[in-house]
Amino acid sequence: MLPLILLLLLLPYSALAASAEKTTLFVNHLYKGNVALEIVHQRPCLQHELLEEWSVMDSQLAEPIWTAEGCLDPQSPALAGEIFRYRADLNMLTLTLPESWFDSLLGGVTTSRWDDGINALFSSYSLNIDRERALSEWDETGVSSTLDFNSGLNVGPWRVRYQNTVWSDPSDHGSYTRSMAIWRSITPLRSRMTIGDSTSSDAVFASLPLRGVSLVSDETMYPNSWRRQAPWITGYARSDATVTLYQGGTQIYRTQVPPGSFTIRDYLPSSSSSSSTITMQVEESDGTEHTSLLPWVSLPNLVHEGVINYEVLAGHYRPTYKSSLPQPVFWQGTLSGGIAQNLTLFGGIQSSAAYYSVASGIGLALRADSTLSLDVTQSQDSGKKTPGRGEVWRLRYAKAFFSNNTSLNGLVAYYPPGSHFHTLGEKISQASYSSASLDNRRWRAELNLSRNFTEDITLTMGWAQQAGRAPGSHTRTASLDLSAVWEEVDISLSASHNRYGHSLAENTVALSLSLPFTFGSNYLTASHVTQVDRAGAVTQGVEMDGTAFRDFSLRYGMGAYTMRNGSERLAGNLGYRYNAGEANVSFENGSQQRALHGDLSGSLMWHADGITAGQTLGETMGLVTMPASAQAGVYNQYGTTTDSRGRLLISYLTPWRVNNITLDTSGMSEEMKMEVSRQEVVPTLGAIVRADFVPALPSVKKEVKK
Template sequence: MSRKIIKTHNNKLTYIASFCALLLSPCAISAEHVEYDNTFLMGQDASNIDLSRYTEGNPTLPGVYDVSVYVNDQPVISQNISFITLEGKKNAQACITLKNLLQFHINQPDIKDENAILLQREEELGDCLDLGNVIPQASVHYDVNDQRLDINVPQAWVMKNYQNYVDPSLWENGINAAMLSYNVNAYHSEIPDRKNDSVYAAFNGGINLGAWRLRATGNYNWMTDADTNYDFQNRYLQRDLASLRSQLVVGESYTTGETFDSVSIRGVRLYSDSRMLPPTLASFAPIIHGVANTNAKVTITQGGYKIYETTVPPGAFVIDDVSPSGYGSDLIVTIEESDGTKRTFSQPFSSVVQMLRPGVGRWDISAGKILKDDIQNEPNLFQASYYYGLNNLLTGYTGIQITDNNYTAGLLGLGLNTTYGAFSVDVTHSDVQIPDDKTYRGQSYRLSWNKLFEDTRTSLNIAAYRYSTQNYLGLNDALTLIDEVKHPEQDLEPKNMRNYSRMKNQVTVSINQPLKYGKEDYGSFYLSGSWSDYWASGQNNTNYSLGYSNSASWGSYSISAQRSRDQDGDNEDSIYLSFSIPIEKLLGTEHRNSGFQTIDTQLSSDFDGSNQLSISSSGFSDDNRISYSVNTGYSMMKSSDDLSYIGGYASYESPWGTLASSVSASSDNSRQISFNTDGGFVLHSGGLTFSNDSFSDSDTLAVIQAPGAKGARINYGNSTVDRWGYGVTNALSPYHENRIALDINGLENDVELKSTSAVAVPRQGSVVFAGFETVQGQSAIMNIKRTDGKNIPFAADIYDENGNIIGNVGQGGQAFVRGIEQQGNIRINWLDEGKPVTCLAHYQQSAAPEKIAQSIILNGISCQIK
């Protein structure tokens, strides 16, 4: 476990720890009373050093310290703990509150005796407890050298099953705030005799008031020669219900797709949230692999809605930050090259049942009006599902769907946990009345398997088979067919059950295989694909993506193959071979922290006479805020002239968001240019704070306040503290302890942080506040001598003209102080044979003072004994 030493309001801690080590005393390991003999100290002023603070164990000064907390010798948490001064005690004591006990997973005692309170404080801070008084045989010990706080209590007082779990009383609603996240992509392309422009903008906005979160998402689409489209989605009001360990959503949302087809509704949804339980259950999200031949626009849609768009440079790309709307609906990925050609493929997206622990239940209830743009009559829906852990081997689950337009479906399933993997098998029965036709009843059978083979590390993430009888209809198919029967299109054959294409068989598989033998690493292999056929149609659909990658002493390489569909709907198989070589390997130079880093080469073929070669180089700036790449390529086309192109890409992480642009030109006189920006901001009581990370409507945020700490980087995401002392970070995990930390290496101002980390336990969708206390003011290294030529005693206190302590004297009369003016007076106090001594000095900065980092150096300061 790593630990950071945190500066307090003065620097005595550093001097005292060093002094203690020099004395080789047992002060770090014993709390017994120890007498020190000054005659063992050397130097003319040795007798003037006050050693009384070292007589009772570790010398600890009052303040806030970042400590590692151990309970019964087991690590629990690292966080800030206040240390307070008590009458009759020379060393500060840890202030342990009732809230702290919950954080440390210690049962709360009844506080009946006033002697159990060491110090009464404001209600929001909590009283400091005398732990030995309220818990029999409890003890607290702090080791200042290791910054370790040991708490020992009888085992009966330790909470059971607390790992990765935080007591609900510590969950934070956060502050009242409004937020908006945005992603804007503008794309311009020129093909001979044609120009195309498009703008896509996605927004996630919301307002937090107490425990309630109001959210709305929307997107704007504009294209040349097409209607402008602006669409609002997912407008809802949400809050959690801690007593039910569940979430309540009122408004527009998606039903779960774990049991039935996922559909959008406007109504009410109540579902259990497993993140509130120990241990947490991970959620599934797809990772999309693809290859772009040029600077390309990649769009991802689900259920007819665009949910993601970005621009990628030539070469293989991986998209791992897509947030699908719900399970059960595949993702359609479209790659639009700079010359206007398009390729699409389907990313299977379904989930096998999650096994539950014995006695644990999980439910999901939805009721409301179905929202489906491609039908004219949108019925009302009631849907419910329930999972229950029967024992260590079996999990049972069931569900029901009912609409008011004569559709009913019921599901019954069983999950089995075995040494051969996790299996689930279920059957869904549907009953639908087609207008002017009979009632159709059918079944759909599904078998799923999930397995990690330990010996070979083969991960079979999802392997599923589904068979549907001829008369089975899922909800989406039933809604579409009923609508088409009621409202037939002119000049088209009327739809009925006999000619309506619907799925018959479907198989999906996803495999990841690392290739290791002993300590040797031979790379990794992946495979994902799906196959399906349909009733009332002789068509079938096959998608696959497979690849192998490895690294060598000279760089890395990969080979992959993929099937997609071209813009005419025909299958297109392609193979790709790529190499990535660090530039220093080519030039034989030392590794560089910035500049162009690699040269990447890619070869591709579609097995039909079209071949491509592309070469690119990429790099970034010293602070990683600027990234850039250049690329060139040559294409040999079967059905058209050969083509060459050149292009470039650059991005910049600004305080207001990430800005990116790409440009390319081809030998056929086609051109492409794109601009992209994404980010967000939060409006709170302290003002408007921007983030260069965008966030979704379900993300949990934190507003950081660190006055004067401009430039300090926040550990979650890529944001920094702005000029007003605020920062925003996202991707916090709700209902878990999140350690928010500041990296002081990026500080632009001369400021000292009393602590560099804070712990937050946010609720879902909340905006929590994390305040960092800072000490601002010019820092200086002073070299001080007494006018009589003697040294000032070690650890003497230094005060400014207002009586504030600003530092301590170190060895040889050198002192680090903070908060000085252009010129002024200081007062230095120490004890000489038990009597107080005061020394006065004047300082003045020069016009161009010498500096170490941001601290100025003041030499030749004379101190006159008063």
């Protein structure tokens, strides 16, 4: 496999790229960047993939006629509503199309706009310090701290990433490397190559951390219309707000929404995130935040007709820090192909010392926006600790009810009698003790439902159960979250149920009522919280959260709680967000423990123009430059303005898609005007794209002499 990867690195990418000269393009008065566009007889060559980038629906193109070069023929009736102006001296094209042609769900991007960004070195840091004073003999007293670094280097399309941690506690201290890798996207193959630490996809086999080399398809490079169906994500915002999605603690999506109910239609998970819980954070314009959990189970093996997704990797298992688990060498190969419009076949092979597994399955796109997949995975383990062979059958289903903003996801897995099926991860983790509990499995089922009744009422439900063949070997979990707004009062109801075998069920019900208050331009929320657990123990509390300062950069909160047994707890927090990071302090004073916490986070970036400080950086970033005296912000990065040299870091951008970087000019002087206040950038994965805003030339008024 290594010679193949070396060959891919030497591919003549320039020969694969379009040979057309890049043209400055405006579509419906929106700047679309510099696009590799052929101009034939003073007319633009409008290819299908370019129209798809602009979200033009095929159904709106009346009897399209395509030339041999793949251009929309000028005589085509589809161009009846088109207006264009081309200036050869400026190499600039202005195109106007009917608004009825557009559909935001298509969302592809022509590859000529993909930008690998600038060369730069960066590091995000997070310092956490905790001081605890135990009031009981079984708790520990002392100070502990951790300092996390997420660093990287970008050179052209290459990305170098290094993550490490320095820690200390009352009895010890040390440091360790969490992850290190070098990788790049191979755009002609729509894939990503990684050398070092990575995590395998869970599309076919269970995901595993490894240190080695991998070549994996990246579905996010394809237009949205080519990718698998996914439920919409709905929510509600009181004001102009920023909506951020997190998965596994990693920021995966960010967008701005207007007041009222909103629906996110253009986020689709990567091929390595088929099942996990998504956290949605809605940050209002006054700095207040609302967080909710969204169960997510998608179908990772449904691909567009004619598309082939693959994964090839080899390396050794990478355990967590201080883990004593073995680190066997393994290799894995998977393939998913869209052989028909609504049919996908997929399969794979996974092998390690004394272990072998093979999987195959089929995915179907059904009518009424629903999808179904069925697969079987067989394993053979000849190790001394966990010998055996077996199989598991898995059925997955997803359906989106777009008319009422509802999504339904389900999964059923069945282990036949006598099956000794083990995943490779289970084999590794069970190497030191008996695998009887795994061999006892019978079936497992999951069901998740999300429903947005109105703009003010949202319901999320989840259920999972696993049953074994021996008595008392079943587990069951269920959850319910209901949020509503009534006369400006936020109502939140949550309930959970957990039961393991013959043990008593653990049930918890919590109710929260929140009432907002406004003091000038600042915001305060008062809440009452009630929680009841299995034993009937009641916890009640009062909370207050608010913001201060003109830019809402200061946040504070206080809570007082009392339990049925008479114990009490007092907690408070204070946070400040600034251009170069964020600082927070909090305390907790209870009957059994007193704790004080502080954290400081931010980032530094070294680039051609010097060093710029900013907030914690994500995977794909932006650097905004403008005149030093501008002191402007951007809507993409809440709570920050340009520094003394006119620089600003944008922590998160969506790769392979058009990102609008829009200036917030409310803090700029009247004399400072920009030529444009919005730019479009299309970063590749991991890129640091640069957006330069230049001042408009002052108009010169000539005095006419009489």
